[in-house]
Amino acid sequence: MTQMNGEWVQAIARRAAIDVKRVESILAAHHISPAPVLPSPRRLLLTQIAFSGTKDRAGIDEPFDFNWSGLDHGLWAMLSDKNLRGKSSILEVVHWLLRGRPTSNLQEDVRRWIHKASVRFLLDDIEHEVSTHCAGGLRGTLVRRDKNGKRSIQLAEFQTEDEFEAVMADFFMKALSMDAISSWQSNPSKDEDSGRAVSHGWAAFSGAMFIGTNYETLLGDMPVVSGLNPRLIQMYIGVPWVSTLASSTSASKAGQNALDAQTRKQTQAKESRKHRESEILSELTARRDELGALPSDDDLRRSLKQLNSEFATVTKEQQRLEKRLSNEVSSEEEARLLSLADRKELQSHLDSMAAGSIFRQLDPTHCPRCDNEIDEAKKKLEQKTHACSVCGEVTDSDADAEAMKIDLEQRVKASKAAYDRSAKAVSGLRQDLASLKESSSSLENRIEVTTSNLDSYGRQLELGHEIALLEGSLAEAIRADSPSQVDHEPDEMKALNAIVAETEIRVKAVRNDLFKDVSDRIVHYAQRFGMHTLTEASLKANAALSLVKGGTSTSYSKVTEGEKLRLKVATILAMLEIGEQKGVGRHPGLLMIDSPGAQEVSQADLEALVSGLQSVAKDIPHCQIFVAGRSSEAITDHVPSSNRREAMDGGFLW
Amino acid sequence: MTRNPYRDALRVLFIIRAGASPSEPPIPGIVSVFRGEARLHAFDFWIRNPDYLAAELLDIFETSGDPAFLRAADSIFANEEPDLRRLPMIRYFFGAFDRLDDSLSLLRSRELIQITGLKNSQKVKETDFLLADRGEQFCTMCLDQASPLQWYWDRAQLVASIAGDRSGSALKQKQYERASYAETAIGGIIPSIAIETAARLKQLRTSA
Numbered sequence: 001m002t003q004m005n006g007e008w009v010q011a012i013a014r015r016a017a018i019d020v021k022r023v024e025s026i027l028a029a030h031h032i033s034p035a036p037v038l039p040s041p042r043r044l045l046l047t048q049i050a051f052s053g054t055k056d057r058a059g060i061d062e063p064f065d066f067n068w069s070g071l072d073h074g075l076w077a078m079l080s081d082k083n084l085r086g087k088s089s090i091l092e093v094v095h096w097l098l099r100g101r102p103t104s105n106l107q108e109d110v111r112r113w114i115h116k117a118s119v120r121f122l123l124d125d126i127e128h129e130v131s132t133h134c135a136g137g138l139r140g141t142l143v144r145r146d147k148n149g150k151r152s153i154q155l156a157e158f159q160t161e162d163e164f165e166a167v168m169a170d171f172f173m174k175a176l177s178m179d180a181i182s183s184w185q186s187n188p189s190k191d192e193d194s195g196r197a198v199s200h201g202w203a204a205f206s207g208a209m210f211i212g213t214n215y216e217t218l219l220g221d222m223p224v225v226s227g228l229n230p231r232l233i234q235m236y237i238g239v240p241w242v243s244t245l246a247s248s249t250s251a252s253k254a255g256q257n258a259l260d261a262q263t264r265k266q267t268q269a270k271e272s273r274k275h276r277e278s279e280i281l282s283e284l285t286a287r288r289d290e291l292g293a294l295p296s297d298d299d300l301r302r303s304l305k306q307l308n309s310e311f312a313t314v315t316k317e318q319q320r321l322e323k324r325l326s327n328e329v330s331s332e333e334e335a336r337l338l339s340l341a342d343r344k345e346l347q348s349h350l351d352s353m354a355a356g357s358i359f360r361q362l363d364p365t366h367c368p369r370c371d372n373e374i375d376e377a378k379k380k381l382e383q384k385t386h387a388c389s390v391c392g393e394v395t396d397s398d399a400d401a402e403a404m405k406i407d408l409e410q411r412v413k414a415s416k417a418a419y420d421r422s423a424k425a426v427s428g429l430r431q432d433l434a435s436l437k438e439s440s441s442s443l444e445n446r447i448e449v450t451t452s453n454l455d456s457y458g459r460q461l462e463l464g465h466e467i468a469l470l471e472g473s474l475a476e477a478i479r480a481d482s483p484s485q486v487d488h489e490p491d492e493m494k495a496l497n498a499i500v501a502e503t504e505i506r507v508k509a510v511r512n513d514l515f516k517d518v519s520d521r522i523v524h525y526a527q528r529f530g531m532h533t534l535t536e537a538s539l540k541a542n543a544a545l546s547l548v549k550g551g552t553s554t555s556y557s558k559v560t561e562g563e564k565l566r567l568k569v570a571t572i573l574a575m576l577e578i579g580e581q582k583g584v585g586r587h588p589g590l591l592m593i594d595s596p597g598a599q600e601v602s603q604a605d606l607e608a609l610v611s612g613l614q615s616v617a618k619d620i621p622h623c624q625i626f627v628a629g630r631s632s633e634a635i636t637d638h639v640p641s642s643n644r645r646e647a648m649d650g651g652f653l654w
Numbered sequence: 655m656t657r658n659p660y661r662d663a664l665r666v667l668f669i670i671r672a673g674a675s676p677s678e679p680p681i682p683g684i685v686s687v688f689r690g691e692a693r694l695h696a697f698d699f700w701i702r703n704p705d706y707l708a709a710e711l712l713d714i715f716e717t718s719g720d721p722a723f724l725r726a727a728d729s730i731f732a733n734e735e736p737d738l739r740r741l742p743m744i745r746y747f748f749g750a751f752d753r754l755d756d757s758l759s760l761l762r763s764r765e766l767i768q769i770t771g772l773k774n775s776q777k778v779k780e781t782d783f784l785l786a787d788r789g790e791q792f793c794t795m796c797l798d799q800a801s802p803l804q805w806y807w808d809r810a811q812l813v814a815s816i817a818g819d820r821s822g823s824a825l826k827q828k829q830y831e832r833a834s835y836a837e838t839a840i841g842g843i844i845p846s847i848a849i850e851t852a853a854r855l856k857q858l859r860t861s862a
Contacts, residue, residue: 354800366762
C-alpha cells in the first residue's frame with residue numbers, strides 16, 4: 001500500500017470498525033488496488049490504412065489495392081456520391097484490425113475479397129503496424145518500429161482469428177491502461193449463483209473510437225451489459241477511483257453472492273438437521289413412553305402378591321356363599337313343598353266341607369253295610385244327641401270344620417311367607433355370587449397380565465439400549481447444528497461494503513461536477529446539430545442520458561434515430577472537450593464516424609455537425625476524426641481535399 | 655291329608671253322572687246307567703291325576719289338531735292342579751287302583767245310586783252303576799249350593815268327553831303304559847309326570 005491511499009484505507013477501517021491491517025489484507029486478497037490518480041492517457045494516431053485483394057463481381061475477378069497513407073491529426077473524410085461505394089468498409093476494416101475481430105457491419109463478401117490488410121498507427125509517437133494475410137486462413141503480426149522506422153520488433157504473431165483477437169486485446173488494454181476488470185452481472189434466475197462476473201474487454205472498449213450506424217446505445221457499439229457503461233465512459237473521461245470502485249463493487253457482490261448461497265445452503269442443511277432432530281426426538285419419546293409404561297419387576301411382584309391375596313379372599317367368600325346358597329335352596333324347596341301341601345290341604349278341606357255340608361242334608365235311609373232300612377227312632381235319637389243313627393258315633397259339626405278351615409288358611413299364609421322369604425334369600429345369594437364370580441374372573445385376568453408382564457424384563461433391556469442409541473444420535477444432530485465457519489466472515493463483507501462506500505464517495509466527489517459540465521456541453525452541441533428544442537441533458541455514470549426536450553422529460557432511447565446520431569456525437573464531443581479542459585481526458589484521439597448523412601439530418605445540421613467535429617479536432621490537437629458519408633458541401637467545406645478520399649460519378653473508393 | 659268320604663263320594667257320583675248313558679230299556683226311578691267298574695276307576699284316575707289327564711289331552715291335540723285340547727291342558731297347569739288337586743294312588747297289576755267301596759256305599763246308603771251286575775255262572779261279568787232320580791236331584795242341588803264342587807263336575811265332564819267310547823280296559827291299558835314308562839314299582843305310588851308334561855306343553859304351545 002502506498003502512502004497515497006492511507007487516508008482511504010483508514011476511512012474504510014473506521015467505517016467497517018476493523019483493523020487497518022485486516023483491511024489491507026482484504027484489499028490484497030481481492031486484488032483491489034486504489035486508483036486515486038489515473039495514469040497519463042495514451043494517444044492513438046492512424047498513419048496508414050492499406051488493404052488489397054480481388055473483388056468477385058458477377059464472376060469477374062477484379063483486383064484492388066487500397067492504400068491511404070500520410071494520415072495525421074485533424075478531420076478526415078471518405079466520401080462518395082452514391083451508397084455502397086466502400087466508405088463504410090474502410091472504417092470497418094480499421095475497426096477490425098484494431099479490435100482483432102471483425103464487427104457485424106463488415107460485409108461478408110468484402111471480408112472474403114480482402115487478401116491482405118494492414119494499419120499503421122502511432123501510439124504515443126511509437127509506430128506500430130498490424131498486418132494480416134487472409135488468403136487460406138487468417139495469420140498476421142503486430143510489429144513495433146523504432147523512431148526512425150528502421151528496426152522492427154515483432155510484438156506478437158497470430159495464426160487464428162481467436163489468437164488475433166487475444167493479441168490485440170492484450171496489446172491495447174495494456175497500452176491504454178484499461179484493466180479488464182470484471183463487473184458483477186445479476187442473474188435473473190435465482191439459482192445457486194445469483195449472478196456472474198463479466199469481463200469487459202477490448203472488444204467493448206474499442207467501441208469508444210467508432211460510431212457506426214447502430215444507434216441503440218449512447219456509447220460504443222456493443223449491447224449494454226451491467227457495469228459496462230461506467231467503464232466505457234472511462235475511455236473518454238478518467239474519473240479517479242472508478243476502476244477501484246468497479247473492482248470493489250464486483251468483489252462485494254461476489255462475496256455477498258457467495259454468502260447468500262452459503263446461507264441458503266446452511267439454511268437447507270439446518271432445516272434437514274431440524275427435521276432429523278425432530279424425527280429422532282419423536283422416536284425417542286415413543287421409546288421412553290413405552291419403557292415408562294412397563295412397570296418395574298418389584299412393582300409387578302408387589303402387585304401380584306396383592307392380587308393373589310385379593311383372589312384368595314374372594315374365592316373364600318365365594319365358597320362360603322355357595323354353601324349358604326345350597327342350604328338356602330334346600331330350605332326353599334322344603335318351604336315350597338310345605339306351602340304346597342298346606343294349600344292342597346286347604347283345597348281338600350274346602351272341598352270336603354262343601355261336600356260334607358251337602359251330604360249331611362241327606363239322612364241315610366239304609367245302612368250302608370247291611371242295606372237294612374234305618375228306623376225312625378234312631379233318626380230322632382241322632383237329632384237329639386248328634387250320635388249317628390247308623391253307627392252311634394258323634395257326627396262332625398259345621399263349627400269344627402270352620403275352625404279347621406281358619407287354621408288351615410293361617411298355615412297356608414305362614415308357609416307361603418316362609419317360602420317367599422326363602423326364595424328371596426336364594427335370589428339375593430345368587431346375585432352376590434354372580435358379582436363375586438365377576439370380581440374373581442377380573443382378578444384372574446389381572447393376575448395373568450401381571451404374570452406375563454414379569455416376562456417384559458427382556459423388552460426393558462432392549463428399550464434401554466434403543467434409547468441410549470437415539471440419545472446419542474440426537475446429541476450428534478444437535479452438535480452438527482452449531483454454526484460452522486463462514487467462508488466470507490462478516491468482517492470481510494463489512495470491509496468490502498466499506499471499501500465500496502468509501503470509494504464511491506471519492507468517485508462521486510469528482511464525477512458529479514464533471515458530468516454536470518459534460519451534460520451542459522451535450523446540450524450545447526446537440527443544439528448546434530439542430531436539436532433546438534433540447535434544453536436539458538443529464539449524463540449518468542451508467543451512460544443513461546435523460547433529456548428535457550420542448551419542456552418534456554424524455555431520454556436517449558426514446559428520441560428518433562436522427563436525434564440519436566446527433567446526441568451520440570454530441571456526447572462524445574462533449575466528453576472529449578470537457579476531458580481535455582479538466583485534464584482528465586482519456587480518449588486515444590481516434591474517432592471514426594460512419595455516414596452521418598444517412599440519417600435524417602438536414603444539410604444545415606450536417607454542416608453544424610461536421611463543423612463541430614472540426615472545431616473539436618482543432619481544439620484537441622491529438623484528435624484524428626474520420627467521417628464516412630455521402631459527398632456534400634457540408635463535409636467538403638470543412639475537410640480539405642488532401643484529407644479526403646472521394647469516389648465520384650458512381651465510382652468506387654477501392 | 656285327611657281323606658274325606660263325602661268329597662270322594664261326590665266325585666264318584668259326578669263321574670257316574672257324566673259317564674252314564676240313558677238306560678235301555680228305561681227303568682222306573684233311574685235316570686241313566688254308567689257301565690263298568692274298570693271304566694269308573696279309569697275316569698277316577700284322570701280326575702285324581704291332572705298331569706296324566708294333561709298328557710292325554712296333549713296326545714289328542716297332536717292327533718286332532720284341535721286347539722281346545724291344548725287350552726284345556728294349559729289351564730290344568732295354569733291352575734297348579736298337578737300340585738293342588740292330585741290324590742295319589744297305588745299302582746296295581748292292572749293299573750291304578752283304589753277301592754271305591756266307601757264312596758259307593760255312602761252313595762248307596764243315601765239311595766243316590768244303585769249297583770247292579772250281569773252275573774255269569776256266579777261271577778260278576780260287568781258292574782253297572784245306575785243314577786237314581788234322587789241322585790240326579792242331589793247333583794243339581796250340589797252345584798246350586800256348593801260352588802267348590804263345580805270343579806269336580808267340570809272335570810268329570812272333560813274326562814267323559816275324552817274317554818269317549820273307549821272301554822274301561824282300553825283306558826286303563828293306556829294309563830298303565832304311561833305309568834310304567836314313568837318306571838314305578840308295582841305297589842308304589844303312581845309318580846307325577848307333571849314336569850315332563852309341562853315341558854311338552856310348552857313345546858307344543860310354542861310350535862302351535
